[in-house]
Amino acid sequence: MVPDRSKLIFLADMESFYASVETSLNPAWRGKPVVVCGDPERRRGIVLAASKEAKAYGIKTGFLAGEYRRLCPEVILVKPRMHTYLQFSLRIMEIFRQFSDRVLPYSIDELFLDMTGCEKLFGPPQEMAREMIRRVWEETGIRCRIGIGENPLQAKMACDCFAKKSSEGIFALNHENYAFYTWPLPVSSLFGVGSRMESHFQRMAIRTIGHLARLPRESLRRRWGVNGEILWLNAHGIDYSTISPATASEEQKGVSHNMTLPRDYVKESEIKVVLLELCEEVCFRARALGKMGRTVSVYCRGADFRHSSGFLRQQRLPEPTAAAHQVYPWVLDLFFRHWDRKPLRALGIRLSSLTDCREVQLSLFDNREKTEALYRAMDLVRAKFGRTSLFRASSLTAGAQLFDRANKIGGHEA
Template structure:
């Protein structure tokens, strides 16, 4: 019996943060709206803009002063992260009424495998319209849906076509994929950033079609597994399944923040690195996880001339002890920081293990260290994040007290 052709949806929420704010405050309907941080503390970067604001020239990551210059009548709204999280969960529940194969890809994007749902809800286009109507009726947010035979086709259909047509729905398949994607600029292929774009252009690859026409062997020789994956993507080939409840399978634990100003001084940056490490390790301990590989990323404020680094190091054994992780963070920082001002910092741990499986050591007492961290976590859980803290957080560079009442760096 011939296997049924897969049908994969990528459901993407239009201008998600802005749309949620408008749904909460109907007086904003029809007005240009931009969701930004706190301008007084230079968190004035645009997180989201609705179609009316975008039509006036407002773009994501645009600073507040520039938004005002291109769209003087814009309505600024501060982000409310808990509201966005709750709305995202509500949308997931709606999607789960169409299929149990739902993969939460980000706060505003979800993959669905609806192959087996067609007998209940009809063909893909009809089902996509039903999903759009349900989300609009129950949440007040517009959804765009890319349809494909796999995840890369669905993602490309959504990002490059569904977001730009009136219906907000577009389908790619093995028959039409090359026809529609070949003329697109190479950076419109999912996974190709500015650096990879430059690499491709150096060897004469300017469009997705150019990449598709090159040999797989050449791409693998030049860029290894990354070249292999991008070549497959240019062909519309993707073997990765929709992973149900994939967010529950924790592959890494991390935290990143945008700083309220440029940080130039090494000691100030180290203070923030310690605070972020503390938060990452607290999360890890709460999940009974410890990590072996430590990732650190620093970025400057100039998006046109990127500065900073993203590096990682692997420890002899996994840990969730704050100071052990922090020492690895400092080693990466001291080795790779380019001395340019820093505006955002991220720290992650991967290669996770269960911390209840403790490896005894002749030279240390891991159980004592783990218990110390847990006691500190219990105090913070009961009395608040500022009930017990490191003295360095009292320095002017410290952000602990400012962030204690926020989610994701923004007001809850």
């Protein structure tokens, strides 16, 4: 397959997102070390985000905040307010939507944009990026950085490896300069290389992205299958994925999210947590597309492969919504009415019969206290550890374990 080089893809990333939101809401903190952490009163709070000034003291995401009070007595510790961060995230997305209708949220503080063909409207790529950064700064007080590429991978690499380190916050990679800039970097900076792959590579004396790129594609495929091949493609700056908004057929199909569980689930309380997470995810995606749904479906598959069990059931909602706390009770009702109490291997939720909801987006977060607490906990976990992290929800109570994992999971550098 020949790579498509005609596309113009941006990845925008917000600097120290949670800490920047806090500083934006408390301007007196500007220029000071601000740390958002799980539990500021107790010494065991985990650092979720640190401002640039806090990072200068060596404060890192995932570490215990108490440790740093000694190093940096003037550090300002703040409790996370996840729904506020989500609101900022949606506001920022709205700003970017004024530049392109092809916006894909990647995490709470990162999004991809397809800017192909927008030069006539907004000028050359660097100028577009400057204008976006200015708008986000003026309207939210948050600094954003933009990576530019011919595909999502190049944009992501441009942002993570270069734009974040440059003073302007903009960097562009393309098929001509990709090797020049990225090949000298340590192999761990390549998108997709986790700590396990890194140690494999260390043993093979593959230290840089260039070392990896020069291996035969075939040998990586033989050794690690598709994953090996994808890493080889990444090392060459090749990525066949695209950024596309909801198409007409997707609108009919709706937004869905399925999860293969990390083990068999049979406890009601655990299943409820997964269903809530799925509701949150699906509603987040619907909101990101500016949509609400009128129908919700629940899917599950039993763990016993010899006796295939499971179901797919749907329910019409009283009114269109993209709010998880409104969808969740219907999902629970559907699920527990049909579940045969046998262990589960997979769960999924779909929101369909979609309609536009731009004008109500920000009013989705009302203050129902009961659901609010759950929201915050779930959003915290998901925003921090990504979509597949659900089973780590329990780690919120097990500090040591979370602490350990937070350092290993590199996905989201806040």
